[in-house]
Amino acid sequence: MYADRKGPEDAIGSRSDVIQREGENLGISNRPSLLDFFSFSSAKTNQNLDFILDLGICSQNEPLFSPKRDKNSKSGGDARLFFGLSEMQGWRPSMEDTHVVMLHLDEGKEVSNTFFAVYDGHSGSYVAKYAEENVHKCLVEEESYKQGQYELAMERAFLRADEDLSILSKSDKSDHSCQYTGCTAIAALVTTDGKIYVANAGDSRSVISVRGRAEPLSHDHKPSHSTERTRIYAAGGYVYDDRVNGRLSLSRAFGDFWYKQNSDLGPEKQIITANPDVIIHEISEEDEFFVIACDGIWDCLSSQVVIDFIRNEVSRGKELAQICEDVCDRCIAPLSTRGEGPRGGDNMTIMIVAILHGRTKEGWYEWVKGGAKTNYEYPVPYF
Numbered sequence: 001m002y003a004d005r006k007g008p009e010d011a012i013g014s015r016s017d018v019i020q021r022e023g024e025n026l027g028i029s030n031r032p033s034l035l036d037f038f039s040f041s042s043a044k045t046n047q048n049l050d051f052i053l054d055l056g057i058c059s060q061n062e063p064l065f066s067p068k069r070d071k072n073s074k075s076g077g078d079a080r081l082f083f084g085l086s087e088m089q090g091w092r093p094s095m096e097d098t099h100v101v102m103l104h105l106d107e108g109k110e111v112s113n114t115f116f117a118v119y120d121g122h123s124g125s126y127v128a129k130y131a132e133e134n135v136h137k138c139l140v141e142e143e144s145y146k147q148g149q150y151e152l153a154m155e156r157a158f159l160r161a162d163e164d165l166s167i168l169s170k171s172d173k174s175d176h177s178c179q180y181t182g183c184t185a186i187a188a189l190v191t192t193d194g195k196i197y198v199a200n201a202g203d204s205r206s207v208i209s210v211r212g213r214a215e216p217l218s219h220d221h222k223p224s225h226s227t228e229r230t231r232i233y234a235a236g237g238y239v240y241d242d243r244v245n246g247r248l249s250l251s252r253a254f255g256d257f258w259y260k261q262n263s264d265l266g267p268e269k270q271i272i273t274a275n276p277d278v279i280i281h282e283i284s285e286e287d288e289f290f291v292i293a294c295d296g297i298w299d300c301l302s303s304q305v306v307i308d309f310i311r312n313e314v315s316r317g318k319e320l321a322q323i324c325e326d327v328c329d330r331c332i333a334p335l336s337t338r339g340e341g342p343r344g345g346d347n348m349t350i351m352i353v354a355i356l357h358g359r360t361k362e363g364w365y366e367w368v369k370g371g372a373k374t375n376y377e378y379p380v381p382y383f
Helices: 008-025 034-038 045-057 126-141 150-169 226-234 303-315 320-331 361-375
Strands: 068-077 081-090 097-102 114-122 182-190 195-201 205-210 213-216 277-282 287-293 348-355
Touching: 068 320, 081 097, 081 320, 097 126, 097 348, 114 126, 114 287, 114 348, 126 150, 126 182, 150 182, 150 195, 150 277, 182 205, 182 287, 195 205, 205 303, 213 303, 287 303, 287 361, 303 320, 303 361, 320 348
Parallel strands: none
Antiparallel strands: 068 081, 081 348, 097 114, 114 182, 182 195, 195 277, 205 213, 205 287, 287 348
16 A cells, blocks of 8 residues: 555655745745654654654545445424434444534523534544534623624634644643644624524535525635645645645644744634634525535535425425435445545534524424426536
């Protein structure tokens, strides 16, 4: 599998030439040396080894011999919304995704905002589990949240959660330095005044069905995008093979503190940042449901294909959690590949949130079914 692999010095030398040219195109000179690749903190030797392994010198993250198809599925709702979700480990050696559903986010209030989130971990689940437990708590504690400034509150909550994690990781209370482990985050706050605030840091995604038309509620953060690339180089990093410092395929995340060490820059301007983009969507009568999912889904299916599939399955009367399970099953790579291809080998998490508009659950199903029949030939050929 690793025949004819170059040594680290050869690999780094060839990469340096490409990276130097990339930086010069942006007016920045960031030529990595061998020292750059191996200048790690010695405090966490096991994580240092993980980083070296990820350079391609050897590999530790082998896929399973057969995928774990068992699902963790949930459903629930209230008078405004109902949801279904499912997560599946798939080909990965462990499950690194986490999720949050808080139907009643505001304690002590009769009418409350609602919070949904998916956290997609990499190089371990520690950061994703931390985000699962803490991001929504940071949100409701923000003074801007209490004042109804939800966009600002979402931004500050992400950055505060990341800062708190950094402090924790350096303390005696944690065995994790979080230098090379992190998670992407996508969170949707549905407010009582009829708006959806979607905060995204990374390459998970949210999309809404507007009478069958897929409209984005987030934008993927990839190092290949010009704005992300410019920030990465300005902070002293580089992009090689569409990866940050030749390693990460995403450009915003919680954790990954090895990429957040430029003391001359704020947290929003680091090589990797937890600073989210926030999209505000005012709910209209044409909005049927929105989807939140990790890149394990979106690497396999387009936004519109997912929307079409969900509408078709709703028209058949399937429960939302079952539809989520079906999406995971349709994404997973076949046994013949052992999940080693570019698609279908990742952990998978997807949630569907239905917007009732005063309808009952049964009424919502009939409403979507009617629209689905008129918008495309029924039933649709999908995937």
